[in-house]
Amino acid sequence: MNKTLTIIAIGFLIINLFFFKNAETLNGGRAMIYIFIFPLFWILTLITVGILAYKNRKEWFSNEMKVSTIILLILCTPLSIWGFSSLARPEMELSGTSYNPRNGIIIKSETWNYNSGQTSVTKFWKLDTENWTGYDDSEYKKDSIWVYYDKKGDTLRIEKYKNDQLVENKEMKK
Structure with missing residues (x-):
């Protein structure tokens, strides 16, 4: 298991949840700041994870770690947020x-x-x-x-x- 990528993925999900919960408490135009914060955070995370994946590609994509690395990389993208939110969305x-x-x-x-x-x-x-x-x-x-x-x-x-x-x-x- 990739400890570094696991920590980044968990941190990514927790920070997104914090942003989402905070945006819910804001009224009117004040919540509009998250139109910029979410994509900026996602882009910074993707760049960071991309650089780390490139630097550690031999270890992270070895036969033993390949599947867990791919799953953790997906969890570090907005796709995971959209997936979780669609599952949690009320009927x-x-x-x-x-x-x-x-x-x-x-x-x-x-x-x-x-x-x-x-x-x-x-x-x-x-x-x-x-x-x-x-x-x-x-x-x-x-x-x-x-x-x-x-x-x-x-x-x-x-x-x-x-x-x-x-x-x-x-x-x-x-």
Whole structure:
């Protein structure tokens, strides 16, 4: 096993995880700095690992170490990050939220999508005021018709809410 390359690969993954977690905590344009930090870090790592691999090619690519060296080199690339992130990605994600004032109330809507981009659910809430500033999401009441879809776009279930209470639940297919 190649100790040097193992340490670099583990460090590469840990630093990328740290960058990712830190970028999640930043709001707005401040997170945009990572558009430069990630590629710069990846390029510096690739150059460093490339130079080390070239200098140590006889040892690292010997029959005993060839497979572990190739695996560790892959772990030192963005391919490993993309692979790990695709495995950890949730099945569906929030794609949009809107707040629409109408007749003295606010209608909040959310659309959730599967990874494929297909809509998975649409949800609605209401707030009994037209001014939504200063209100927490917990103060909105479930309202209207929520529609759940399968990955093909067919309707799975329809739920009807009135004043935060489930009034009707209709299963369309199982």
